[in-house]
Amino acid sequence: MSVPLPPWATEVFGKQAAAVRVGLGQALRNMQANAQAAQEQADSRTNHTYGSARWQGQYERVQEELRHLPGATPVKPFQFPFELMRVGRGLIYPFSYSKKKLDVRIARIPNESQLVKELFTFAPEPAEVQGMFEFDGFGDSSPAVEVRGGLASLPPDTRLVLVPFVCNASGLLEAYWGVAALGEDLRLQWETDPEPLTLPEAVTSHERLTVIPQQPASADLELTSFDHGAEPTLTLSSRSNVDRQRDVPPLTEAEPVDNQISEDDATH
Template sequence: MDVPLSPWTTELFGKQALAVRSGLGQAFRNMQANAQAVQEQADVRTNHPFGSARWAGQFERVYEELRDLPGAKPVKPHRFPFELMLVGRGLIYPFLYSKTRSDVLTARVPSHSEMVRALFTFAPPPTSIQGAFDFEFAATPEELAVELRGGLTTVPPDTCLVLVPFACNSSELLEAHWGIAAHGADDTLDWVAGPEELPLPASVTFHGKRLSSIPAQPGAPTLEHTSFDQGDTPTLTLSSRSNVDRTLNVTPLTEAEPAKPQTNENDATN
């Protein structure tokens, strides 16, 4: 059953709202499959390969799914390795909020990095100035202001930050949501719109060429001239013994006797 779009999604994304929602769900499905494949190929006892691939994939796969939408624009924050997608008036920021199935309302501000603080300048005003981002004392709005740098300087001022929290682990993709939230007290998120669950497709799609299976290994024809017991049998030159050697009972030789090493030039005459 199709889930109707909420008014805030069409307000921000316009006619692309449904495509954005579908693209985000597909992006997370592809992210999970890609990260699990990396973990399997690494064949190690830790989940580090999955975590690294998942972190990169949460941005790269979203970029792949949304980049061709009309009006979509990639935005690269200052000193951030990936691009965030701006569609219409919505600036999309995905982040992992849990590794188990849990209440998305418990999701907290992803981090205190300069970039996240800059992103929240496009969110609704915080509900509490004191304690925001763990400042020890109350601060004025001017003191809390963050300088926008990099690609964020090109984002229109009427843009709204759209948070996309998701939960997954190395075994499965659990759930994903999206919505608009302000920074609340104690790093909580005060949701203004949502969070709404994102439909997650069952199938995986890929864009471009990727290593999805181990290439076929060389078969017998390829190895014909590389194996020690394969190839043509060498031709041997045979010669018979002379009648004199047979009469004198001389032992047949298969190899020439090695020359005796000479320690000085006088040995040559001995």
């Protein structure tokens, strides 16, 4: 049974809303498979390899799944190593908010980076919370955020769509999508309840090494074996009578030649 699309998704993504929802679920599944494969190949005692591959994959796998949709455009934030995808009016931002299951309605953005500040200029305004020491005319006024890079060229009607997910090196546990404002202490203020994404079991692309590289055939081995190659040409010279009388040991190889060019010289 198909799950109806939330109204906000149709408003933001238009006719591509259903394809975006399917693509996001598949992208996160592929992300997890890639990261687990990298961790397995690293054979490391820590999960650093998994974490690095997962962080990279959460952007690159989304781009792979959505880039062929009509109207899909990659957007490169200022000094950010990856591109975010914009489909219709929706700018998609995936992020991990926990390593174990946690109510997404109390999720927090991992850190308040400059990228996060710029992205949330495309999000709804947070509800105002008046502190006990705030009075009219004395409230803190946050400076305007300068939007840079590819984000600066986005149309003003662009809407930030969050894709928070829960995963660890053992598995991908759950994922959601929705629209939210950034409140105090980096907590999200959801416009509506975040919708769960379907995470497929099948993986459509991953980098697990499943084939052993082809080994040389026996005929090739005969050509490359050390005792079947062409014999090297040896240069022989006899010792002088003086060396023989003084019992000077024979030289078995040429004296090394001093290199007159250093590595530093080669760079100039």
